[in-house]
Structures are given as structure tokens and as C-alpha cells.
Amino acid sequence: MKRSYTLLLLLFAASTLFAATGGPDQYGYIWKDSDEPGGPVYSWIDITTTGTAITDLADDNLHGPIIMAGNMPYYWYDVKKVWVASNGYVAFNGGNISANFPLLPAAGGTDNYMAVLMSDLTFTGAGNPGQCFVKDEPTQFIVSWINVPFWSVTSPGYTGSNTFQLILNKADSTITMQYQSTSGVTGSNGPIIGIESITGSIGLARTQSLMPAAGYAVRFYNPAIPLLQVKDAAVEWVGEEGTGGTTMAMGASLALATKVQNTGNQLLTPFTLVSKVISASGQTVVTETLTVDSLQPNGTVEPPLAQAFVPAATGTYRHQVTLSGITGELVTTNNVMEREVVVYSPTANITNVSWAGPMDDGTGLAWNGGDGGIGAYIIPPFLPCQITGTTVRISSNAGSNFCMKVYDDDGVDGAPGTLLDSVMVSAADGGAGDHVYPLNTPVQVTQGGYYVVWYMVGPNVNIAVDNVGPFSLRCYEVLGGAWSEYRDRVIADFHLGLQIQQAPFMDVGVVGLIGINNGQLITSSTTVQALVRNYGNTPASGFPVNYSFANGPVVTQNYTGNNIAPGNSAIITFTQPFVPVEDETGAFCAWTSASADTHGQNDTACVNVNVLVGIRELGLVDVVMLPNPASDRVAMEGTPKGNMTFQIMDVQGRRVMAGERFSEGTRWSVDVRALTDGAYVLRGVMGATVFQGRFVVQH
Numbered sequence: 001m002k003r004s005y006t007l008l009l010l011l012f013a014a015s016t017l018f019a020a021t022g023g024p025d026q027y028g029y030i031w032k033d034s035d036e037p038g039g040p041v042y043s044w045i046d047i048t049t050t051g052t053a054i055t056d057l058a059d060d061n062l063h064g065p066i067i068m069a070g071n072m073p074y075y076w077y078d079v080k081k082v083w084v085a086s087n088g089y090v091a092f093n094g095g096n097i098s099a100n101f102p103l104l105p106a107a108g109g110t111d112n113y114m115a116v117l118m119s120d121l122t123f124t125g126a127g128n129p130g131q132c133f134v135k136d137e138p139t140q141f142i143v144s145w146i147n148v149p150f151w152s153v154t155s156p157g158y159t160g161s162n163t164f165q166l167i168l169n170k171a172d173s174t175i176t177m178q179y180q181s182t183s184g185v186t187g188s189n190g191p192i193i194g195i196e197s198i199t200g201s202i203g204l205a206r207t208q209s210l211m212p213a214a215g216y217a218v219r220f221y222n223p224a225i226p227l228l229q230v231k232d233a234a235v236e237w238v239g240e241e242g243t244g245g246t247t248m249a250m251g252a253s254l255a256l257a258t259k260v261q262n263t264g265n266q267l268l269t270p271f272t273l274v275s276k277v278i279s280a281s282g283q284t285v286v287t288e289t290l291t292v293d294s295l296q297p298n299g300t301v302e303p304p305l306a307q308a309f310v311p312a313a314t315g316t317y318r319h320q321v322t323l324s325g326i327t328g329e330l331v332t333t334n335n336v337m338e339r340e341v342v343v344y345s346p347t348a349n350i351t352n353v354s355w356a357g358p359m360d361d362g363t364g365l366a367w368n369g370g371d372g373g374i375g376a377y378i379i380p381p382f383l384p385c386q387i388t389g390t391t392v393r394i395s396s397n398a399g400s401n402f403c404m405k406v407y408d409d410d411g412v413d414g415a416p417g418t419l420l421d422s423v424m425v426s427a428a429d430g431g432a433g434d435h436v437y438p439l440n441t442p443v444q445v446t447q448g449g450y451y452v453v454w455y456m457v458g459p460n461v462n463i464a465v466d467n468v469g470p471f472s473l474r475c476y477e478v479l480g481g482a483w484s485e486y487r488d489r490v491i492a493d494f495h496l497g498l499q500i501q502q503a504p505f506m507d508v509g510v511v512g513l514i515g516i517n518n519g520q521l522i523t524s525s526t527t528v529q530a531l532v533r534n535y536g537n538t539p540a541s542g543f544p545v546n547y548s549f550a551n552g553p554v555v556t557q558n559y560t561g562n563n564i565a566p567g568n569s570a571i572i573t574f575t576q577p578f579v580p581v582e583d584e585t586g587a588f589c590a591w592t593s594a595s596a597d598t599h600g601q602n603d604t605a606c607v608n609v610n611v612l613v614g615i616r617e618l619g620l621v622d623v624v625m626l627p628n629p630a631s632d633r634v635a636m637e638g639t640p641k642g643n644m645t646f647q648i649m650d651v652q653g654r655r656v657m658a659g660e661r662f663s664e665g666t667r668w669s670v671d672v673r674a675l676t677d678g679a680y681v682l683r684g685v686m687g688a689t690v691f692q693g694r695f696v697v698q699h
Contacts, residue, residue, distance in 0.1 A: 020035075022204065024204075024223065025105075027197065029221065031204060039217075044180050046144075051142065051144070052135065059122040062091065066082045070138055072141065074173075076197075076230050076265035082143075087120065088119055091112065096486065097110050098487040101188065106196070107331075108490075111199065112200075115192045115193055115195070118192040119190035121145070121149070122480075124479070128158055131145075142165065147163055148163070151187065152187065153368055175220040177206075189208075191210075193206040194206050194207075204220065228330070230264035230265045232326075233323050234334035238258050243337060243339045244377070245341070247379060247381035248381050249345070250314050252310070252346075254311075256286070256305045256307060260303065263331075263334070266297065270291050272324045274287070274322045274324070275289075277319050279315060279317055290303055314343045316340065318339065322336045340471060342355070344381040349537065350500075352499050354498075355472035356466035356493050356496070360393060360466055361464070361466070364465055365463055366461060370400060370456045370457070370461075372480075373455030374476070375416070376472070376496045376497065377409070377451050386444050387445060388499050388501050389436045389437055389498070390421075391499055392454050394461060394462065400427055400458025401461075402457055402461050406421045406443065407450065408450060410448075421441070423440065427460075436499055444503065465492050466495060471493050472489075473485075505598045506540055506543075508534055508536065508540050508592045510532055510604060513547075513605060513607060515529060517607055519610070519647065521610045522609055528573075528578050529571055530590040532572055537566045543558065543594035544559075546593055549578060549609070555574060557574050557576070581613065583612050586611075590605055591604035622693065623692065631699050633670065634682065639663045639691055644661050646659060647682075648683075657675070677699055678696070679695075
């Protein structure tokens with residue numbers, strides 16, 4: 001299947017290949033066909049009953065890796081892992097190749113493969129007869145594509161039929177391609193028949209555009225004496241196998257790792273490796289240089305990198321590994337590799353996680369026919385968390401719906417597995433621009449990663465493409481229900497992601513008491529009210545709230561009012577009032593005691609109060625206030641020596657000042673400069689006596 005912005009339609013009618021031989025390529029491979037004297041004899045090997053059926057091929061996807069029994073010599077190295085593609089090729093490093101297909105050889109993109117009938121083939125569509133079988137033996141490896149048609153934009157989605165075969169002879173290193181039958185036309189370039197090395201720039205094509213005839217075979221021969229002595233070192237991966245992008249939390253530590261391979265056929269003497277982490281502004285924030293010891297052909301090493309990356313700021317970084325110092329190296333394009341590292345704040349309430357930068361290409365991508373999608377794999381940057389929505393940028397929409405989906409990575413080898421959420425978006429709600437679509441139910445995350453998918457439900461909608469590096473290599477194309485690595489993943493990401501929030505946690509506490517203040521005199525039964533606040537991120541109710549005075553009995557009552565939304569507060573009024581039982585000064589405290597509370601430091605609020613049992617039982621002494629009126633300080637005459645707790649009330653009985661003073665005897669004073677002009681009452685309590693006087697403030 002083709003993207004809708006590459007709509008070249010190249011039709012190639014069937015044409016018989018002429019007898020020929022070809023090559024050598026730069027390494028020394030040649031080919032001969034079954035019409036050439038001394039060439040291979042067409043001899044089909046039926047493995048439909050003895051081989052293993054591959055049942056997950058669809059449109060533009062791969063199956064693998066298959067681990068061969070024994071190695072297959074290929075160019076100047078051995079291959080063991082094989083990916084079988086729906087589009088008629090096998091690859092030895094993975095990689096999805098789709099229309100329009102590269103000509104052989106072509107460095108960049110996917111290299112290291114064999115094109116058997118590489119063209120826009122498909123296993124999808126109602127009634128599609130296509131099948132694929134694999135048979136691995138100690139001396140040979142066989143792949144057969146049976147009755148596989150070309151993809152077609154018209155119903156039923158395919159046309160023609162092709163049966164062809166690849167035979168890898170592990171004993172003599174020959175590669176044989178056989179064609180039992182071919183028919184139909186392809187809507188893309190191709191078919192392409194040939195081989196390409198790991199370098200990409202070295203390879204040999206049998207044909208770039210002609211259909212082979214029925215009963216035809218072509219064989220590629222590995223040279224007994226290579227034409228090249230190849231010196232070549234390559235960065236095989238950065239971070240982990242596959243070099244997929246990484247998300248992480250600011251302040252966390254990311255161990256840096258890489259793997260280097262001698263991809264040539266000559267001994268490599270010691271050479272230099274430089275590991276760097278580079279910020280979005282181009283600043284190097286981590287750097288390390290080391291020497292890689294001598295490497296034999298096909299040898300690999302994972303050099304120990306001592307430096308870790310501990311980001312101090314959010315943003316997009318790249319971990320880059322560079323090799324140098326190899327005299328006479330044939331290929332240098334594989335000496336640099338980098339992976340994307342995106343850093344997020346672990347304390348943000350809402351985080352949109354995506355591989356895309358702020359800009360897009362302005363064109364977008366859509367699949368021809370309107371039945372296809374794009375996926376991205378994301379491991380949340382901090383755990384635990386909850387996925388609450390999907391994000392996408394639409395570059396244009398002329399009237400098509402689309403669907404947003406989230407899959408768990410619980411499939412085979414971390415592939416998409418359980419469908420966790422699916423939201424259908426109407427064209428009216430999916431216009432050009434950035435969107436967040438809430439999930440039906442948040443996904444609680446404690447480990448692993450997730451796949452987010454944008455899937456077209458019509459031909460007129462385009463998802464925005466980010467074509468500015470670094471790139472995540474975490475993007476997929478989803479066609480006919482089949483997943484494959486996105487064909488241009490090395491040069492593109494998509495504006496597609498997940499909205500995550502902190503994992504649900506309960507955190508409630510008492511902000512303060514209402515009507516009971518610091519320094520207050522309590523002389524009778526008093527209603528207790530507490531202001532409770534939800535510091536968590538999930539609605540709260542049904543939690544215990546308590547109060548007590550001076551380590552006395554604890555009164556407990558559940559808050560059963562309306563759910564308190566995150567960040568909001570509510571008042572709880574205790575049905576049991578506080579009743580003084582003895583004279584005492586101490587802390588009056590209220591606190592929550594929810595069993596699931598995650599932060600205990602914000603649970604409690606206290607004030608210091610004075611409690612006197614029955615004000616009528618106290619001795620009340622009126623005293624003289626001097627000066628009266630007062631402008632800065634007012635003194636109470638006739639008080640004994642000792643600690644005095646006091647309150648000042650205005651004419652409406654509101655407490656405007658409170659505290660504690662030590663009376664030296666006969667007189668003590670208090671600063672009233674902060675009071676506004678007017679009449680006040682000063683009441684001081686010492687032991688069982690209340691001293692009270694009236695005064696006026698006049699500045």
C-alpha cells in the first residue's frame with residue numbers, strides 16, 4: 001500500500017527476462033539465470049506440507065526474526081537472523097521496505113536484504129489466497145511465497161497471483177531465486193530482484209522493473225576470492241538493541257550503552273569511540289572518549305561507558321556515538337548513530353508524551369484508500385502514572401472520521417497485545433490542529449509500555465509528520481490490522497502520543513480550624529469546625545477527621561459530604577462539640593487519618609488556646625487602662641506577677657489581637673499601634689482570674 005502523497009502509478013506488464021549473467025559487484029558477486037549455459041536449473045522445492053506457515057503477513061509488514069540453524073555466509077560476513085516480508089524480500093537487520101521501492105544498491109534506509117520479487121504485494125483483502133512458508137535445515141533455508149497478489153486500490157484490494165521462492169544454501173553460499181508463476185500488474189515500481197550488503201552501497205541487481213517468466217531461476221554466487229578487502233566498523237545500536245527512543249524523568253539517571261561491530265573482513269586495530277549527550281540547543285551535556293580494542297571480522301563489543309545522563313532540564317536530547325581512527329575504512333556512514341531521549345518533569349500534573357518536536361512538515365500523511373493508520377510505542381517517563389488520553393496533530397481533514405486507540409505491549413516479544421481503549425473521532429471534532437482525546441477509562445500504569453494508534457476511517461484526513469531529527473525509531477504503520485515498522489522511521493516521527501498524569505493518590509489534610517484561633521480563650525461548649533483540603537489527584541470523601549485538646553480524648557468523625565475535587569477544600573462540622581473539663585493551656589489540633597493517605601506531613605493543623613471551666617466561676621476584675629485613649633501602647637494596672645494570656649476584642653466582639661505576656665506585677669502593656677481608631681476590650685487571664693478593661697485607640 002502507498003501513502004496518498006506518493007501517488008505515482010507505474011504499471012509494468014509482464015515481460016520475459018532474457019538469458020544473461022551479470023556482475024560482478026564491488027565485492028565479487030555474480031549472477032546467472034536458468035537460460036544461461038552453466039546456470040541454475042529451475043527445480044521448485046515444495047515446502048507447503050513440510051515447512052512452517054507464516055500466518056501474520058498482511059500488507060507492508062514483516063515476520064521475524066527467524067533464527068536460522070547455522071549461519072549463512074553473505075558478502076564478507078555471516079547472517080543468522082531473518083525477517084520475511086510481505087513485499088517479497090528477506091532482511092537480515094529487519095526494516096520495512098514499501099512502495100516506492102529503492103533501486104539496488106542504495107545506501108540508507110533499510111540495507112542488508114535480498115529482493116526476491118520485491119514489489120507492492122499483499123496478503124490482505126477478502127478471499128486473498130496468499131500464503132507463505134519457511135523451512136530451515138542445517139544446509140539450507142527456504143522461503144516460499146504462494147499465490148500472493150499485488151496490492152490494488154480497487155476492490156477486493158488485490159490483483160494477480162505470484163508464486164516464488166528463495167533458497168539460501170549455507171554449504172556453498174549460493175542464493176537461488178525461483179519463479180513458478182507470475183501474473184498481474186503492480187501499481188508501484190518493481191518488481192526488483194537482487195541482493196544488497198550491509199553497507200547498502202554494495203549490491204547486485206538482476207532486474208529493477210521486469211516480471212520474471214514462469215519456470216525461471218536466478219542464482220547469485222559468493223566469490224571464492226573477494227574483490228574487496230573490507231575494513232568497516234559500525235555502531236550496531238545505541239542505548240539498546242534497535243536504538244529506540246527513550247523517555248525519562250528530569251533528575252533520573254540513564255545509563256548509557258552502545259554496541260560496536262566489525263562489519264568488514266579484516267582485523268580492526270584499536271580505534272576511538274566518543275559518546276555524547278547533546279541538548280536541543282546543541283550543547284554537549286555529557287561526553288566520554290574511550291579506545292575500542294582490536295576486533296576480528298564479525299566481532300562485536302559493548303564498550304563500558306562510565307558516564308550516565310542525569311538531566312537537569314526537560315527537553316529533547318540525543319545520545320550520539322561516533323567511531324573514528326580506522327585507516328582505510330570502506331564505509332563511514334555507519335560510524336555515527338544516535339537515539340532520541342526526551343525528558344519530562346516528574347511533578348507535572350499533566351504531561352503530553354510524544355516523539356515529535358514542535359514543528360511539522362506541513363503536508364502530513366494519509367494512506368491511499370483511507371484504511372490505514374500510524375502507531376507509536378511509548379514507555380511513560382515516570383512510574384507509577386495513569387494514561388488519561390491520546391494526543392494527535394491533524395495537518396488537514398476534508399471530512400473523514402478517525403479512531404484513536406491504545407494497546408498494551410503484552411503481545412509476543414512486546415508487540416501490541418490487548419486493546420485497552422478505542423475512541424471514534426468525528427470529522428467535526430478532528431479538524432486541523434492539536435487534539436487531546438480523553439480515554440473512556442484511565443489506564444493505570446506500573447510497568448511496561450503502550451502503543452497509541454491513529455487510524456483513518458476515510459481518505460481525507462492527514463496526520464502531521466515531524467521530519468526534524470532526532471528520530472525515535474518507535475513508529476509503526478498499521479495496515480489491514482497488521483503492524484510493521486514505519487518504512488521511513490529513520491527520517492520521520494509523528495505528532496502522536498499519550499497524555500499521562502500522576503497515578504491516582506489520596507492526600508487529604510486539615511488546613512485549619514474555623515472559629516478557634518491561636519490564643520483564644522474557651523470557656524464553654526464550643527462547636528468544632530475544620531477546613532479539609534484535597535491535596536491528591538482523585539476525588540476524596542469518606543475519610544476520618546479527628547480533633548483533640550492538649551493530648552486529651554480524641555473525637556473522630558468521617559467526612560461524608562460531597563466528593564472534594566483535587567485542589568479543593570470543604571468544611572466538616574463535628575457533631576460532638578468541645579466541652580472544657582479543666583483549666584489548661586495547650587494545643588487544640590485537628591487532623592485527617594485516611595488509611596490510603598500518601599503524605600502525612602500535611603494532615604494536621606493546631607492552634608494554642610486557653611481553656612477555663614465556666615467563665616461564671618472565674619473571678620472577674622475590672623482594671624484601669626492607661627493611657628486612655630492610647631496611641632501606641634496601653635497598660636493594664638493592678639495585675640499580679642505571672643504569665644498572662646490575653647485577647648483584644650472590638651466593639652462587635654471580634655478578636656483582633658491575642659497572645660501571652662509576662663506581667664512583672666501591678667502593670668503590663670501591649671502594643672496597639674496596629675489597631676485602628678475605636679473602642680476595644682482587653683481581657684487577660686491569669687490562673688482563675690480574668691482581668692478586663694476598656695480602652696480607646698486614638699492615633
